[in-house]
Amino acid sequence: MTAYSHGIGRYPSIFAPGSLLTIMQVNQPKNISNFHIVGINYKKTDATTRGAFAINQDQYQQILQDAKQSGLDDLFILSTCNRTEIYGFADNADQFFKLIDQHTIGNISQFQQLAYAKSGEEAVKHLYHVGSGLDSQILGDYEIVGQIKNAAKFSKQHGCVGTFMERLVNSVLQVSKLIKNETALSSGTVSVAFAAVRLLENKVPDITGKKIVLVGVGKIGRNTCKNMMQYLGTKDITLINRTATVAEDFAACNGLRCAPIENLAESIQDADIVLVATNAPHPTIHKAQLTNASPKLIVDLSIPFNVAPDVRELPHIDVVNVDELSKVQDETLERRMQEVPKALCLIEEHMQEFLYWFKMRKHAVVLKAVKDKLTEIHHREILQQKNGANYQFEDLEAVSSRIIQKMINLMAGKVRKEADKSDLYISMINDIFETGVNQE
Template sequence: MQVFALGLNHHTAPLDVRERLVIDLPRLPQALHDLLRAKPIEEAAILSTCNRTEVYCATENPEAAAQWLAEYHRLPTQQVEPYLYTHPQGDAVRHMFRVASGLDSMVLGEPQILGQMKQAARTAEEAGTLGTLLNKLFQRTFAVAKEVRSTTAIGANIVSMAAAAVHLSERIFESISSQRVLFIGAGEMIELCAAHFGAEKPRRLTVANRTLDRAEVLARRFGGDAMRLDDLGERLADYDIVVSCTASPLPIVGLGMVERALKARRHRPMVMVDLALPRDIEAEVGKLDDVFLYTLDDLAQIVEQGLESRQAAVIEAEAIIDGQVTSFLDWVDSREVVPVIRALRDSAERTRRHELEHALKLLARGDDPLRVIEALSQGLTNKLIHGPTEALNQGGEERGEVARLISQIYRLHQHK
């Protein structure tokens, strides 16, 4: 029985595909039961977030889990397969370690994924689908993630435009949680920024886009709301932080629009982050007294400062993970001989009990205790070496190898 990790994430599938394969937390227990009942899978856990849906399972048939994932969402398998990856045994262990440590996240080093993995393990345990193998793997995964975060700087430096946007906003507003945040656009950069700002639990999160449906999909993932881009001028004053990144050839936010918003806000400060090229926000907006306008160049300076340190941390983290993967696989290999060890102990125990019962009968009959003890020891010796002796006497081409193994097992020193 091997462990497999299979699924899709932001590296392999676009947002619209990931959205269709999400399994909400309340549905996870039943989904796990369905998976184990319908397929030849012994253990399973499911991690489903906005950026990934992954199945961790103990099975000899990972294709069954991939098929189940498509069937569960009532999608043709051929529509899902192009986006799926399947990692067997060692690769699966390494993948889980990297995911929990934040090395596979859209935001390198982000800490939220570890909590999500812990929730996935708790859900599987409560559902009764987490056996010895996956339980051990999850516990080791959490330990590895803790080691990575405590001994490297993987989460200590800003290495993305989105993280830099949060950092600059925090310079003006002490707490993002009390601010209203508006995102203009619904592309990958805005998605990444929404993930960063959403982690800070802002007072309100809104996505404005030309296509309202797309804005609603993105906003829903972070507990926000959506609005049409045409309504931007009327509602801009409602927001303290504005992050914009569209493909518009002309500015979307003009000087006059911002001046009207500031008047309505009674000149309470606004942070505006323009991540677009060409610019979404007119450059003149930055000259207003109550606006803190940041552009790509401003954010790039912050990102550059953190990249070198973070990359060094990644190398350190990967080294830790490599060592822990080897350690876990050694434990898995050791489990394969557990049945043999148990059988060997059971056989020895039966022999011991048989000889002991025989000795007790002789003592009860009044036989000499010294002779009974001598007979007991001889009986144990003869029965315990009977198997190896018989194997040596059978002859054949394997006799030499049998002799070598017996010498190694019993640490024999042959005398010529």
């Protein structure tokens, strides 16, 4: 639930077309030790704390602007109901803590106390685990894939995703897809939206006769609504959204009702069940709206919470939030747990492919420079020959001979200059050109 919201070689980019060769030629590689992730998640924080550090789209855009002014131009932010994390390149992770401090309402000291920070390959591995649902509050939650994709895409649109990050995100999304298709990690209750349906199924056995109001028709709201219709068989659902056309279009496609946001208080008064999936920075549902209402169940799917805390004081109102919802387990959990080793193997395989690409990419810069040097020699010799008074096609043989000799002279000159490394250089040249000569 979003608060705003390659393997190598064979995986296309999700962001924009372009060949790997082009990318490798124009981008200098970065030091992977400067790749960091800092964040908090559900493991050490409750939903209220996470809500204080949730980042909506406006905040995200401002963070990216401020980051670029500070020289940070390769990062993205993942802010969901379960976590707020910054991934990217920086001299040190403290620079990311500073961005959190400047743009969220939470106390930065509390954030630092509860946060985790990882660098280098550990940070890379963390993103693979997050993207595969292994680090989710509901094991195997597949909604995180879309959230990572959207977060990285938003950052790229604002000029803050470089080659390393783009390639890494592509790899993570591809591995996540493989895990979903080749394991049973994502079977059963694998998202907050579906967990809400399980909750309703258990708490409201006669739900088809109940009036339901869904406040917020974003991705989480739509998924929850579809799941209710498909698995619970209920269609007595009224949709309310701040942008009315969004609710109207979804209602028309699914045979549901909708009501304007101005009728929110009236609509929830009459409802038996209220699901709140909005993205407002402050509560949408208040105690005063429910004091004289009929008994009802309210499920708050929002981060930060969109149901005011004092609503829980009303004895006839039962409120369930995302932390409580994530405890809903189903009969497939044990089977999903058994799939974790398979998922870890797939992650390890593709992470190593990614790291190999990264290491080889550093060599590509040198190889490109060698190619440029050879091209320079070639062009110079061709030009010299063409400037001759009696240029003949057969003279290309002489040109080729001079080019080869110049290459040998370059290598020999380096060997003479670096006498202490001469054996190493000659051995490498011998291996590269596979001469078959035994140096022993």
